[in-house]
Amino acid sequence: MGRIAVIGAGMGAMAAAARLAVAGxxxxxxxxxxxxGGAVRRRERDGFAFDTGPRVLPLPAVWRDLFLKTGKEPLxxxxxxxxxxxxxxxxxxxGTEVSLPNASRAGVVAALDDALGAGAGARWGDFLVRAREAWDxxxxxxxxxxxxxxxxxxxxxEPYPAVPHKRLLRTRRAGTLAEVGAWELREPRLIALLESHALAYGLDPRVAPASAAVLPYMEHAFxxxxxxxxxxxxxxxxxxxxxSRRVExxxxxxxxGLLEKDGRAAGVELADGTVAEAxxxxxxxAPGALPDMPPRATGEVPPQRGLPSRLTVLLALRGPRPKGxxxxTVVHTEDRDGELESLFGGGTGTTTPHPTVTVLRPDDPRLVPDADHEAVTLTTTVPASTTSETCADRAEAMLTAAERAIPDLRxxxxxxxPYTPADIAEATGAQGGAVPAPALAAAEGRLLHPSNSTALPGLFTVGGWSHPGGGLPHAGMSGTLVAGLIVEGPDFRGSQ
Incomplete structure (x- = not known):
C-alpha cells in the first residue's frame, strides 16, 4: 500500500491517520x-488541570465509530x-434560571414551562421538530x-422548513436564526437560549442562516x-x-512546502530542509499555514469573514465543589445588541460589560489537587486577534458575569x-487564533468549508478548516471522508 504524509496532529488528522493505517x-x-491534539490541549498548574479547547463532547457516535473501525477496544x-x-x-x-435535562424533549418542555411560563416549552418543542427536519x-x-x-x-x-409569518399584509419566512427566534419563539429568554448556541460557535445569529437550528438540535437529540x-x-x-496501528x-x-512530481503530490519538505516522499x-x-496550497477540487467556496476566536479564563478555587x-451554566448577556455589535459589528474590539459566558464546573477529581478545591473554566466568544489588553478587560467582565452563577467566586x-486567541494561534497555527464553525447550508455557501480533495491529485485536506468544518464531531467526520477518498478513490460517496 502507499506511503502517506499527514501534516499536523489535530483530531481530524489523527482520525484519518488511524483509518488509513488500518487500511494498510x-x-x-x-x-x-x-x-x-491540535486545539484539544490541557493547561496544568499547582495540581489543577483544565481543558483549553473543547470541553464537552456532542455526538460521541463519531468517535465510537472510529474506535470500532480501527481496533478491538471500543471507545x-x-x-x-x-x-x-x-x-x-x-x-x-x-435573573430567571432554568436547568434543561439531557436529551429529553418532554423534560425540556416541562422545565421551560415551569421557568418561563405556560406555552414556552411548547414553542421550543415545536421549534425542535422543525430543526429536526433541517437536520434530516x-x-x-x-x-x-x-x-x-x-x-x-x-x-x-434553506433546509429549515418555512413557517409563514404575516406582516403588513405580506407573508415572510425566516431566513436567519434571529428571525426564527423573533417570529417563532417570540419570548426574549427563548430567543437568548436559541442564539446562545450560535454564539458558542462564533456565529452572528443576525446573519446566520435558519439552518443553524441544527446546532441546538444536535445537543438535544444526541x-x-x-x-x-x-x-x-x-x-x-x-x-x-x-x-497501536503503527502510525509514526x-x-x-x-x-x-509540498513536493510535486508528474502533476501530483509527492511528499513534503520540512523546515530543516529534509524531504519526505509520499x-x-x-x-x-489552517488557511495560510502552507503558502503553496492549491485550490480545492470543487472550487473555492466563499471566504468566511469576521472569524471568531475564544477567550477562556481558568479559575482555581478554594473549597469543594458544592453538591448538585x-x-x-450559560450566563446570558444583559445587552444582547451590544454584545453582537462588539463581536461582529466591525471589529471595534469594545468590551461588553456582561458578555455571554459559559461556566464549566466538572465533578472530576482528576482536575484538582484534592477534594477541597475546584477547577472552573469560563469561556466566551471574542473576535480573532483580540489583543492582550482587551483580553484582560474581557476576562474581568467574564468574572463579573460568572458571579451570577458562582456568587462566592471572588x-x-x-x-x-487567561487562555487567549494568541494561545490558540500558537497551538493550532490559525491566524489570530480563529476557530472554525461547523458547515451549514444556505447563506449562499458562506458557511460551507472547502472540499477535502484538491486540484492537485494526491493532496487532501482534513480538520476544522475543511469540509465539514469545526467541532469535535466534524473533525472526526472529516477524517472519515479523507480516508474514504484515499482508500476507495474519487468515486467514494461517503459513509454508509
Missing amino acids: HRVVVYERTETY EACVELTQVDPSARHVFAD RTRRPLLEEPLWPNWPVLGER GTWYVRGGIRELARAVYERCL FIFGAEVT DFVVAGV TPHR ARLLWHE
Whole structure:
C-alpha cells in the first residue's frame, strides 16, 4: 500500500491517520509543535488541570465509530464517558434560571414551562421538530459525503422548513436564526437560549442562516457528554490508537512546502530542509499555514469573514465543589445588541460589560489537587486577534458575569489565568487564533468549508478548516471522508 504524509496532529488528522493505517498504508504524521491534539490541549498548574479547547463532547457516535473501525477496544474501554445532566443551566438577563435535562424533549418542555411560563416549552418543542427536519435534510450531504462538485446548491437551499409569518399584509419566512427566534419563539429568554448556541460557535445569529437550528438540535437529540479527566483524554486515546496501528509521529517537525512530481503530490519538505516522499499527502492545517496550497477540487467556496476566536479564563478555587452543582451554566448577556455589535459589528474590539459566558464546573477529581478545591473554566466568544489588553478587560467582565452563577467566586478565587486567541494561534497555527464553525447550508455557501480533495491529485485536506468544518464531531467526520477518498478513490460517496 502507499506511503502517506499527514501534516499536523489535530483530531481530524489523527482520525484519518488511524483509518488509513488500518487500511494498510504506512502513515507518518509531521507535527510542528511538541504534542498532539491540535486545539484539544490541557493547561496544568499547582495540581489543577483544565481543558483549553473543547470541553464537552456532542455526538460521541463519531468517535465510537472510529474506535470500532480501527481496533478491538471500543471507545468506552479507552475513556470514561458520562452524560452531562442537566445538559445546561441557563441564567437569563432578568435573573430567571432554568436547568434543561439531557436529551429529553418532554423534560425540556416541562422545565421551560415551569421557568418561563405556560406555552414556552411548547414553542421550543415545536421549534425542535422543525430543526429536526433541517437536520434530516442536511445531515448526509453536509456531514457524511464529500462536498459535492455542485456545492452552490447547498448554499441556495434553506433546509429549515418555512413557517409563514404575516406582516403588513405580506407573508415572510425566516431566513436567519434571529428571525426564527423573533417570529417563532417570540419570548426574549427563548430567543437568548436559541442564539446562545450560535454564539458558542462564533456565529452572528443576525446573519446566520435558519439552518443553524441544527446546532441546538444536535445537543438535544444526541445529548452532551463529558470525558472523565477532560476532553484531552479523548485526544490521548486517539493518539494511542494511532500508535497501536503503527502510525509514526514526528514532533517538532514543521512542514514548509509540498513536493510535486508528474502533476501530483509527492511528499513534503520540512523546515530543516529534509524531504519526505509520499504517495499521498493529507494536510490538517489552517488557511495560510502552507503558502503553496492549491485550490480545492470543487472550487473555492466563499471566504468566511469576521472569524471568531475564544477567550477562556481558568479559575482555581478554594473549597469543594458544592453538591448538585450543574456541570455547565450559560450566563446570558444583559445587552444582547451590544454584545453582537462588539463581536461582529466591525471589529471595534469594545468590551461588553456582561458578555455571554459559559461556566464549566466538572465533578472530576482528576482536575484538582484534592477534594477541597475546584477547577472552573469560563469561556466566551471574542473576535480573532483580540489583543492582550482587551483580553484582560474581557476576562474581568467574564468574572463579573460568572458571579451570577458562582456568587462566592471572588472570595474563593486562588488565582485565574487567561487562555487567549494568541494561545490558540500558537497551538493550532490559525491566524489570530480563529476557530472554525461547523458547515451549514444556505447563506449562499458562506458557511460551507472547502472540499477535502484538491486540484492537485494526491493532496487532501482534513480538520476544522475543511469540509465539514469545526467541532469535535466534524473533525472526526472529516477524517472519515479523507480516508474514504484515499482508500476507495474519487468515486467514494461517503459513509454508509
